[in-house]
Amino acid sequence: MPAPKSFKQELVCVFGQPVAENPTQYMIEAAFKHHRLDWRYLTIEVAPKDLGDAVKGLRAMNFRGGNLTIPHKVAVIEHLDRTTDAAGLMGAVNCILRQGDELIGENTDGKGFVQSLRDVADPKGKRVVIFGAGGAARAIGVELGLAGVSHITVVNRSNSRGSDLAKLLNEKVKVEAKFVPWDGEYAVPEGTDVIVNATSIGLFPDVDARLALDMSSLKEGMVVADVIPNPPKTRLVREATDKGCAVIDGLGMLVNQGVIGFKLWTGIDPDPKIMRAALEEVFGS
Ligand code: NDP
DSSP, X not given: OOOOSOSXXXXXXXXXSSOTTOOHHHHHHHHHHHTTOOEEEEEEEOOGGGHHHHHHHHHHTXXXXXXXXXXXXXXXXXXXXXXXXXXXXXXXXXXXXXXXXXXXXXXXXXXHHHHHHHTTOOOTTOEEEEEOOSHHHHHHHHHHHHTTOSEEEEEXXXXXXXXXXXXXXXXXXXXXXXXXXXXXXXXXXXXXXXXXXXXXXTOXXXXXXXXXXXXXXXXXXXXXXXXXXXXXXXXXXXXXXXXXXXXXXXXXXXXXXXXXXXXXXXXXXXXXXXXXXXXXXXXXX
């Protein structure tokens, strides 16, 4: 084996708990290899009480950045120097970027989603229904608002989270939004262009779980998106495809948020095909 030119490697990481099933490492490492970068992406399990120390370690060891999974996305903010405007609005960070001595918090989840949407439709002026009001829904709602959608209906089981998100969208993002409590089958209103499942319904192993959504209200040509990456062909994705909707699966969003993070850390636009192929190997396409 030829001797390496240098023993110095650049490092990025994901902090989470647990992170045993986090697939991001596979796609980021595949892109490092494809672009011949001698970088490493480390998956590190960090307990909530140790998060501050872990971020200090990231600084001390000169990591170029990192990702955060639940439960660290909100708690990490106090350990960073600042956030981007969008991450500040969401109140959640899933990506850390080092600029000089500064650690900056960004949120690439919603941006990844909007990139997937742009592949099938221009978000401008669209009327959107989002199921869910957790971290993924907040990130998607804020980025859709910033991308110029005209109206967002937030449909959520718990009233407090749902109305908080609608308030954030109306008051801070300045997009017209309303909250509808999710009790029973929800029929999508006439004139809806885009539907997003941003709940965890359908995530492995509960693959047969079904959204309380009146499928007869879906119309041909509507865009139906699911954030669930595992499995990518969720029940919603399959049923919406049968109805003639344009479908976006959760793998696309996961790849796109990875593409954005990769570019922030390395300055290189990675090949999304390589990253998606790595994920498909893990999840099955
Ligand atoms: P949170 O725990 O913050 O939010 C979960 C949301 O799902 C809440 O709105 C919750 O409602 C709702 N929910 C959960 N179970 C049910 C149910 N049985 N019936 C009705 N509503 C339900 O999680 P996140 O927002 O961070 O993540 C949600 C999903 O998004 C996860 O599965 C995650 O894998 C996926 N995700 C995908 C990404 C990608 O790149 N593809 C990126 C980030 C997340 P309530 O408020 O009532 O509890």
